[in-house]
Structure formats: C-alpha cells, structure tokens
Amino acid sequence: MKLAIIGDSHCIDPGGPEIEKGQQRHHFRDTLESQRRLCAAIREESPDLVLSAGDLVDWCSPANLAFACSFMNSMGVPWEMTPGNHDFNRADHSEQADAAALWQECGVATHNRVIEAEGVRLVLIDSHNSGLPDSTGSWLDTLCAQPGPMICLTHVPWSIPLLRDLILQRQPGRDLTKYVQSKAPDFYQQHAAGRFLYTFFGHLHFAAQTRLNGSRMNILPLSIEASDREYPEQGRFVMFDTSTLKLHWRHIS
Numbered sequence: 503m504k505l506a507i508i509g510d511s512h513c514i515d516p517g518g519p520e521i522e523k524g525q526q527r528h529h530f531r532d533t534l535e536s537q538r539r540l541c542a543a544i545r546e547e548s549p550d551l552v553l554s555a556g557d558l559v560d561w562c563s564p565a566n567l568a569f570a571c572s573f574m575n576s577m578g579v580p581w582e583m584t585p586g587n588h589d590f591n592r593a594d595h596s597e598q599a600d601a602a603a604l605w606q607e608c609g610v611a612t613h614n615r616v617i618e619a620e621g622v623r624l625v626l627i628d629s630h631n632s633g634l635p636d637s638t639g640s641w642l643d644t645l646c647a648q649p650g651p652m653i654c655l656t657h658v659p660w661s662i663p664l665l666r667d668l669i670l671q672r673q674p675g676r677d678l679t680k681y682v683q684s685k686a687p688d689f690y691q692q693h694a695a696g697r698f699l700y701t702f703f704g705h706l707h708f709a710a711q712t713r714l715n716g717s718r719m720n721i722l723p724l725s726i727e728a729s730d731r732e733y734p735e736q737g738r739f740v741m742f743d744t745s746t747l748k749l750h751w752r753h754i755s
C-alpha cells in the first residue's frame with residue numbers, strides 16, 4: 503500500500519466571508535496554483551491513501567473546511583487527517599469549541615484512531631493543543647500489546663530533548679510551549695518510546711529528520727508553496743510504501 507503523507511496546507515477559501523483575515527493571510531490564501539501542483543504530484547504518485555498531519559486549514563470556519571475538503575477530494579483517493587492547532591482555532595486564534603463536530607459534518611474524523619494499512623498500523627494522535635486527550639496513553643499501551651510495525655502521525659512534536667534541541671538549533675526563537683507537546687511532557691517516555699517505526703509531525707513549517715530508540719522522526723514542511731513568502735523546504739511531501747517500510751520525498755514542482 504502506498505501512502506502520501508503531507509504536512510501543513512493552511513487552506514483558505516479565497517471566496518470566504520472573512521475577507522480581511524484572508525488578506526492578512528494572503529501568503530496562504532493565494533496558493534491555488536501550488537495546491538494544483540500538489541494535487542497533480544499526488545495523482546502522479548497514485549497513492550492508496552493520503553494522510554494530512556494537520557493544519558489543513560488556516561482557521562476553522564465552514565467555508566475553509568468545505569474548501570479544504572474539496573481540495574483533498576480532488577486528489578481522487580481516500581484521505582484522513584489528524585488535527586493541527588489551526589484546524590481547531592477560529593480566525594482570532596481562540597479555540598472553536600465545536601471544531602471536531604464541524605469537521606465531522608464534512609465527513610472528516612479528527613480523534614485518536616488507528617488505520618490498518620496492509621500489516622502496518624497507522625496511529626493518528628490528536629495533539630492540536632500541544633497536549634493529548636486524557637486516554638491517549640492507555641489507548642496506546644493497549645495498541646502496543648499487539649505486535650507489528652506502527653507509524654505515528656501527530657501534528658505537534660513530542661516534548662523530548664532531541665526534538666526541542668533540533669527545533670531551537672534550526673530556529674532559535676521558537677516558543678517551545680507551543681511547538682512541542684508541552685502539555686504532555688512525559689508522554690513520549692511513558693508511552694511512545696521505541697514503539698513507532700516512524701513518526702511524522704507538522705507544525706514547524708520546515709523539514710527535519712532525526713532518530714531515537716530505533717524510531718525515525720520526520721518533521722514535514724509545508725505541503726504547498728506559500729505566496730510571496732519562503733518557508734524552508736516548502737512544497738514537499740512523503741511517499742511511504744507499507745510493503746518495504748521505506749519512504750521517499752517528493753517535490754510538488
């Protein structure tokens with residue numbers, strides 16, 4: 503089974519009602535051309551499933567959700583997401599209390615779940631608020647009682663020294679209360695260490711790779727190319743083959 507794994511897309515409906523906010527965020531609003539190229543690259547790779555690591559929309563509104571779903575549906579294959587902070591926040595950055603329900607109305611799940619992919623379990627973990635749902639640890643412990651390779655997808659990186667150092671070396675100004683799972687500081691050691699063959703994160707808007715306890719960790723860059731703004735390594739995504747357990751990077755060119 504071939505998986506396409508994409509990082510932040512920050513979709514904004516260019517015809518949506520929040521015009522002023524759209525103008526402020528024009529670097530993400532004016533990305534139709536790069537969305538088209540992402541879609542074409544995905545179609546060319548012909549994956550069986552597309553996975554978004556969150557921040558599929560720039561803010562949570564009915565218009566943006568409909569626009570993002572239409573964009574993802576245009577890839578012509580099934581897709582799933584785990585939410586990012588922007589997927590659950592309003593235009594003013596406050597939390598949209600019924601965000602999960604709004605996504606569900608569009609047919610999109612956002613909760614912790616497992617997707618079976620021909621012998622590989624894809625574990626989607628909701629870290630949108632830099633924390634984790636209460637039951638995540640016990641749920642994961644139960645999952646890990648069964649053997650077999652597992653791949654994790656979660657928006658915000660684990661709060662571990664390796665990733666904190668990597669982020670600060672790359673971009674020293676980053677606020678680590680926001681850019682790692684600061685509300686779940688012990689989760690990795692207690693429940694996740696060594697359990698995933700690969701983990702994919704979003705959130706940072708740059709690409710990075712590292713490895714710990716036999717687990718490869720990948721921070722995904724923007725899946726699209728922003729308009730009038732350059733984000734490091736933007737416009738790349740991962741193709742992952744569940745039969746070989748190998749990945750390759752693809753540019754949307």
Ligand SMILES: [Fe+2]
Pocket residue numbers: 510512557586588705706707
């Ligand atoms: Fe983002």
